[in-house]
Each structure stands twice: as structure tokens, then as C-alpha cells.
Amino acid sequence: MTKIRIAIQKSGRLNEESIEILKDCGISIDNGRDQLKASSRNFPMEVFYLRNGDIPQYLRDGVVDIAIIGENVLIEKGEDISIAEKLGFSKCKVSLAVPKAVKYDSVKDFQGKRIATSYPNTVKNYLADKGVSADIHIINGSVEIAPNIGLADAICDIVSSGSTLFKNNLKEVEVMLKSEAVLAVSPKITEERKGILEKLQFRIQSVLRARQ
Ligand code: PRP
Ligand code: MG
Numbered sequence: 001m002t003k004i005r006i007a008i009q010k011s012g013r014l015n016e017e018s019i020e021i022l023k024d025c026g027i028s029i030d031n032g033r034d035q036l037k038a039s040s041r042n043f044p045m046e047v048f049y050l051r052n053g054d055i056p057q058y059l060r061d062g063v064v065d066i067a068i069i070g071e072n073v074l075i076e077k078g079e080d081i082s083i084a085e086k087l088g089f090s091k092c093k094v095s096l097a098v099p100k101a102v103k104y105d106s107v108k109d110f111q112g113k114r115i116a117t118s119y120p121n122t123v124k125n126y127l128a129d130k131g132v133s134a135d136i137h138i139i140n141g142s143v144e145i146a147p148n149i150g151l152a153d154a155i156c157d158i159v160s161s162g163s164t165l166f167k168n169n170l171k172e173v174e175v176m177l178k179s180e181a182v183l184a185v186s187p188k189i190t191e192e193r194k195g196i197l198e199k200l201q202f203r204i205q206s207v208l209r210a211r212q
Pocket of ligand 1: 012140142158164165
């Protein structure tokens with residue numbers, strides 16, 4: 001029997017709520033987390049637990065058919081991948097921040113500055129649009145430490161509660177985009193699996209309506 005292959009985040013902010021929404025859709029998944037792949041008992045679905053940043057490529061290659069992923073990750077690495085539904089959870093911003101003590105006037109202040117980030121494309125596009133060019137340093141985690149250790153003048157990262165910025169003596173000065181979890185679809189999805197996707201979307205829509 002044909003199954004739809006869905007990628008969800010292996011660990012991190014989206015993991016629990018992704019499993020939760022599938023559960024609310026009445027889809028039970030045998031076994032989680034420890035196994036990288038699991039099957040549903042009552043819906044034609046296989047779940048792949050993957051790293052966030054790898055998911056756009058899996059979708060592009062058609063190795064998975066759909067994914068629950070942060071819109072911010074698609075904006076950074078998967079602008080070619082379409083979104084079927086916004087899911088209303090894991091809301092966050094992608095922002096630029098500078099040390100609290102720095103006087104900040106406008107985005108022009110970033111001209112020639114060193115910015116540490118895991119979102120190089122998002123920052124470059126945002127600044128280019130404003131006629132600003134900066135020196136981007138790509139870091140994969142704990143980005144907020146960079147100004148404190150002299151690696152950068154500013155950072156760009158996800159802001160959710162704001163507590164990571166606060167703890168590192170940084171202040172948010174530009175909100176580049178707002179993001180939430182979305183259901184993304186592979187450009188290579190087959191017609192047969194599109195039929196399963198429609199059934200899933202129907203369930204998701206009723207869950208989202210009930211959550212309002
Ligand atoms: C994420 C993100 C920010 C932080 C924002 O990091 O990179 O650092 O969360 O959340 P807050 O505004 O609620 O503090 P995470 O802890 O997920 O890990 P990572 O940076 O090592 O990937
Ligand atoms: Mg972080």
C-alpha cells in the first residue's frame with residue numbers, strides 16, 4: 001500500500017508539536033524519536049525524523065513527500081518549495097540584534113559590520129534590499145555568544161521568548177521576518193500521494209479550526 005512520507009524535526013522546538021498535531025488528526029505513530037523512521041497504524045503514513053536544515057533538500061529530491069517545518073527554514077533554504085498549510089504553532093521572528101550598549105539608528109548601521117548567523121541568505125537578501133552590505137559569518141548554533149567573544153558586531157537568529165538575547169546582553173533592532181510551522185510539499189509528489197495529502201489536509205484544517 002502506498003504511504004505518504006512526512007519529515008518532521010528530529011529534536012528541537014518543532015518536534016513535540018509536530019507529533020501532537022498528527023495525534024490530534026487521529027494519526028497514531030508507533031515509536032518515536034529513538035527510531036529515525038516510524039509508521040502509522042491507522043493512516044497511510046511513514047514518518048522520518050530529520051534535522052531541520054536538511055529537510056528542504058529531502059523535499060526537493062522527493063525523498064520525502066511532505067514536511068512539518070519552520071517557514072523560516074524554507075525562506076532560508078527552500079524558496080522553491082511550496083507551502084500547503086500554515087500550522088499556527090512554533091511562532092517566532094528572525095531578527096537582527098546588537099549588544100545592548102551599542103547605539104542603534106537604522107539598518108544602515110550594519111554597513112561593513114560582521115554579522116554572525118545561521119541564516120546567511122535571509123540576512124543578505126534583507127540587507128541588499130536596503131542597500132547595505134555586511135560581512136556574514138555562518139555559525140550553526142549558539143549564535144548569540146558571537147558578539148561577546150569578539151567574533152561579530154551583531155547577530156541574526158530566531159527570537160521566540162527573547163530570553164536568549166536578554167541573557168547575552170543583546171537587543172533586537174530589526175525584525176526581518178515572522179515565521180511559524182508550516183506543512184511543506186515536495187515538487188516531486190506523485191498524484192497518488194497527493195490524494196493522501198488531501199485527506200491529511202482535511203483533518204489538519206478541522207484540527208486548526210477546533211484550536212481557534
Ligand atoms: C534557538 C535560536 C535562539 C533561541 C531563541 O536556539 O537559535 O538562540 O532559540 O529562543 P528564545 O527567544 O526563546 O530564547 P536553540 O536553543 O533552539 O538552539 P541552537 O541555537 O543551538 O540551535
Ligand atoms: Mg540558539
